[in-house]
């Protein structure tokens with residue numbers, strides 16, 4: 309059974325674990341701002357807001373909104389944004405991936421990290437992403453490959469300057485298996501409004517690029 313929102317106090321534990329993954333958020337933020345450095349970005353399942361905060365530190369012309377089901381994590385994210393001095397360019401709201409409270413064609417980019425494996429109804433989320441994305445824009449959905457080889461995990465950890473421990477444990481228990489990307493996730497994408505998508509694998513990280521044409 310999938311647990312969607314991280315429940316109550318577990319949010320504090322999750323926030324604590326993000327401290328060991330700073331290099332991951334930094335690497336993803338660098339990649340995202342190389343695609344877009346002005347406009348509006350939505351982060352779905354933002355957790356404690358680490359990715360939007362790293363993006364905001366690098367691109368002050370972006371307006372970034374992070375949404376998450378967890379009240380606790382949104383509170384943590386808001387506090388962290390203030391502490392890190394990016395409270396003006398980042399906003400965090402409680403919200404569901406299935407019912408985005410934004411008008412059609414509102415965002416220049418939609419991103420999400422480590423969240424797709426939580427979703428019970430991915431097609432519903434993909435269709436909401438499609439709706440809020442401007443035409444000719446992309447959504448980048450990142451998650452881990454749970455059954456990547458040890459070599460692939462080590463490659464990712466090295467590239468992101470992450471310590472082998474405890475990351476190596478985390479990277480083997482979270483995310484989706486290869487066959488889930490090529491099986492269920494592909495089926496959900498085929499059912500969705502997105503007609504163009506591709507998978508890009510780097511070490512034990514999968515990036516799904518969704519294009520709204």
Ligand SMILES: C[S@@+](CC[C@H](N)C(=O)[O-])C[C@H]1O[C@@H](n2cnc3c(N)ncnc32)[C@H](O)[C@@H]1O
Pocket residue numbers: 311312313314326352353354355356357358359375376377378381403404405406420421422423426427
């Ligand atoms: C593993 S965490 C990833 C958090 C963050 N993106 C990161 O990379 O650290 C997954 C997050 O997705 C959120 N989530 C799960 N289902 C969701 C949904 N249907 N709508 C919005 N957020 C959801 C959870 O509350 C949790 O914070």
